[in-house]
Amino acid sequence: MERSKILQYCIDLFKNLPSVGPKTAERFVYFLLNNPKLLDELILVLSQVKEKITSCKYCNDFSETNPCHICSDEKRDRKLLCVVEKHADIYAIESSGYKGLYYILSPIISPLEGKMLKDVKIESLLTRIINVEKEMQPQEVIIALSFTTEGELTTNYIVEKLKEKIVNIKISRIAYGLPTGAEIEYADPKTLSFAIKNRISL
Template sequence: MSFSPLIRQLIEALRVLPGVGQKTAQRMALQLLERDRSGGLRLAQALTQAMEGIGYCSRCRTLSEDELCGFCADPRRDDSLLCVVEGPMDVFAVEQTGYRGRYFVLKGHLSPLDGRGPDAIGVPELVQRVEEGGFAEVILATNPTVEGEATAHYIAQLLASKPLVTSRIAHGVPLGGELELVDGGTLAHALAGRRPIGL
């Protein structure tokens, strides 16, 4: 004997959420049923509206329900800077630093072993955007992983002939923590990228 069919179906459906296994899904399903049915219905409606209504910004390719996302539609942002990231989540991370230029969102990173080449992640659209945009600088802010580095390197080569600066976010020791806990590769980058202290 087990849960009724509708409860089983709900538990199974909840497991689509990242980090939710069988036990957590059971707890979520029963809690919603017992405590907050209107919240459950609101969630169902928000899911339907989001899954069906959200597409991609036609200019920067981030998630947006409008033709142009808020970042691209804002006339007050700096049109001379373009920041290239791997996904929509990264846009919000960069935004928190105070950056106020434009964005371009790739669909992840180059991954030849998985068959994800430049076309799959939107490199042609990026090149087109750069050619049309008249930027002074393109900042490559892909992740500091092997794949992210390779993706940044590949894009830098493609843009080498354009009349603009192509830059990569700095590698170095993160703020906080202790030097002895930093891995060797990061520390080597931090040493090589050392800068004179301006007093």
């Protein structure tokens, strides 16, 4: 039996989402058709997300305000800039009690996904460090990328570039207590807190 073209198109769009295969996509679409109230709410909230959520000019995180609530918080320690890969990492590090600022560097080097050195937006990171208002300039960059091959490759690259382009800045990396292969997103608050306090100068 041939399916409606619109329905098929909708299922095909769902298949683009991470971890969603054809069967799951189909289940999602039929579930929504059977739950019109949820469908209405999703349509509404997705249009609001598109309209109101922007990327923070300082940290790249998605936010309803620009700068985001973390970057605009004057009580935070603006001398510290923690480089992470994704929003979930900020969420994890926040739970450790860290009170500095963040910078999301995405993508990181990932040969398997075809992301190489040239894909790392190093210029944007350098701009965030050097060409910002004086009160936003960090004195220390803390690299908190995951302890995976991708994270290691990217960390080495960032350190090399920072040392080449910027003098008088401290560069460190969270380390202690996080095993090789560990993803920041899944680390517990205590381990992360310890890893940040005992960060290693590079």
